[in-house]
Amino acid sequence: MKQASVRVRFAPSPTGHLHIGSLRTALFNWLFARHYKGVFLLRIEDTDLERSKQEYTESILDAFAWVGIVSDEPIVIQSERIAEHTKIIETLLASGKAYRCYCTPEQVVARYEKNNPGDAFVKYDGLCRSLKNHPQDVPSVVRFALPVDRQEVVFEDLICGRVSFHINQLDDFIIARSDGRPMYNFVVVADDAFMDITHIIRAQEHLINTPKQILLYEACGYSVPQFAHVSLILGPGGDKLSKRDAATSVLDYKKEGYLPEALLNYLARLGWAHGDQEIFSSAELVSYFSLDHVGKKGAIFDAAKLQWVNAVYMRKMAAADLYTYALSCLDTRAQEKLKKYHATNRQQLYAIIDLYKERAHMVKELMDMVLLVCEGPLEYNAQDLVAWIAPETEQYLKELIVSYTDCVQFDLEQVKHVVKHLAHRHGLKLVQLAQPIRIALQGSSSGPGVFELLLILGKQESVRRMQILYDNLQNKAL
Numbered sequence: 384m385k386q387a388s389v390r391v392r393f394a395p396s397p398t399g400h401l402h403i404g405s406l407r408t409a410l411f412n413w414l415f416a417r418h419y420k421g422v423f424l425l426r427i428e429d430t431d432l433e434r435s436k437q438e439y440t441e442s443i444l445d446a447f448a449w450v451g452i453v454s455d456e457p458i459v460i461q462s463e464r465i466a467e468h469t470k471i472i473e474t475l476l477a478s479g480k481a482y483r484c485y486c487t488p489e490q491v492v493a494r495y496e497k498n499n500p501g502d503a504f505v506k507y508d509g510l511c512r513s514l515k516n517h518p519q520d521v522p523s524v525v526r527f528a529l530p531v532d533r534q535e536v537v538f539e540d541l542i543c544g545r546v547s548f549h550i551n552q553l554d555d556f557i558i559a560r561s562d563g564r565p566m567y568n569f570v571v572v573a574d575d576a577f578m579d580i581t582h583i584i585r586a587q588e589h590l591i592n593t594p595k596q597i598l599l600y601e602a603c604g605y606s607v608p609q610f611a612h613v614s615l616i617l618g619p620g621g622d623k624l625s626k627r628d629a630a631t632s633v634l635d636y637k638k639e640g641y642l643p644e645a646l647l648n649y650l651a652r653l654g655w656a657h658g659d660q661e662i663f664s665s666a667e668l669v670s671y672f673s674l675d676h677v678g679k680k681g682a683i684f685d686a687a688k689l690q691w692v693n694a695v696y697m698r699k700m701a702a703a704d705l706y707t708y709a710l711s712c713l714d715t716r717a718q719e720k721l722k723k724y725h726a727t728n729r730q731q732l733y734a735i736i737d738l739y740k741e742r743a744h745m746v747k748e749l750m751d752m753v754l755l756v757c758e759g760p761l762e763y764n765a766q767d768l769v770a771w772i773a774p775e776t777e778q779y780l781k782e783l784i785v786s787y788t789d790c791v792q793f794d795l796e797q798v799k800h801v802v803k804h805l806a807h808r809h810g811l812k813l814v815q816l817a818q819p820i821r822i823a824l825q826g827s828s829s830g831p832g833v834f835e836l837l838l839i840l841g842k843q844e845s846v847r848r849m850q851i852l853y854d855n856l857q858n859k860a861l
């Protein structure tokens with residue numbers, strides 16, 4: 384393949400937020416372009432005036448900006464090219480490759496049912512193709528005249544292999560509505576040719592459009608690009624991925640605190656493989672990506688695996704970077720709290736982030752834990768209280784408070800020594816003291832190493848939180 388020639392595009396319709404499956408298709412296009420040192424372009428297909436909204440265009444572009452996929456040339460807005468589309472349709476009409484049809488949809492159906500009883504797939508019978516006298520003041524659509532000498536449309540799909548459609552599966556399809564607005568298949572061809580697109584990598588649901596589009600390319604005298612149809616993303620049940628299975632809007636993943644690199648890494652592996660490798664740098668994805676290794680079958684979306692990939696990326700990040708990232712994706716309230724701790728006790732905040740980042744899968748989940756530890760528990764986990772707080776615990780807590788208050792050096796050695804000494808004296812296992820301390824410090828018994836937590840919070844704050852639990856127990860408030 385001539386490397387410099389590759390030009391691909393992703394063309395979303397602004398009728399909703401960017402879908403996770405669409406992002407994968409865009410990513411495959413982007414990786415293909417980067418691999419061949421080609422050009423990746425975006426086109427907004429906003430010609431469906433009833434359903435297209437500016438807010439969706441903005442949301443789609445926000446999602447792309449978040450994951451760092453940008454158009455290499457100015458974004459093409461389809462609705463701005465309508466005059467151009469009309470011109471091309473006039474040319475097709477003049478050359479006889481398209482014609483005006485004055486039949487109403489009801490007439491088309493009635494004639495077809497009469498001549499083809501029992502056939503559910505209605506096709507236009509071509510009545511107006513040879514019309515000599517055009518009626519005046521009657522609305523008309525423009526139909527594409529299927530070439531008479533053509534038996535089938537065959538193409539070599541770069542993922543699906545050889546695909547052929549018999550011409551009988553098609554009819555003289557409409558390329559412009561009676562109000563003059565051009566139809567989807569025509570506009571796609573006109574714009575892809577305008578943008579010099581060489582490879583069309585898109586969702587498999589467009590396979591059915593491909594024969595019509597190939598015939599249009601040929602009729603317009605454009606060179607036909609190569610096609611690659613990517614299989615669907617499926618939910619765990621094997622049906623098309625729906626909102627019941629997982630968040631389908633890309634920006635919802637941002638709100639949950641997924642990292643864009645992790646999401647792209649996961650999506651790249653959804654239907655594409657490079658041996659058994661799961662974690663890829665961006666450079667590796669660009670270097671290894673090829674359509675040869677994109678599967679033909681639908682790929683099943685695995686939310687747990689996505690979380691695992693995200694956790695791998697999170698653990699590699701420095702606390703300061705996780706903090707900065709959290710400010711870009713969390714809600715304002717969480718941001719304000721984090722900023723407050725950052726301003727007053729940056730080192731402690733970073734130490735808590737580092738201590739807890741092994742235990743979370745998403746940045747939001749991590750920062751929820753971090754904020755809870757920073758603020759101290761507002762309540763205690765009821766099950767953990769039942770499991771770990773015995774009648775004697777009150778007394779142990781009191782002794783811990785006294786010993787820790789007396790500590791001159793609140794360091795790892797001393798912090799451990801106090802717990803070990805007390806356990807030995809009362810014949811306890813370490814965990815019988817460690818868990819009540821954890822509950823006092825962070826509200827629950829599951830968490831990181833209790834000694835690390837004591838050191839990060841410091842003597843004064845640790846003692847204060849143990850005192851609160853002690854007071855609660857004494858007052859029988861729990």
Ligand SMILES: [Zn+2]
Pocket residue numbers: 483484485486509510511512
């Ligand atoms: Zn007609």
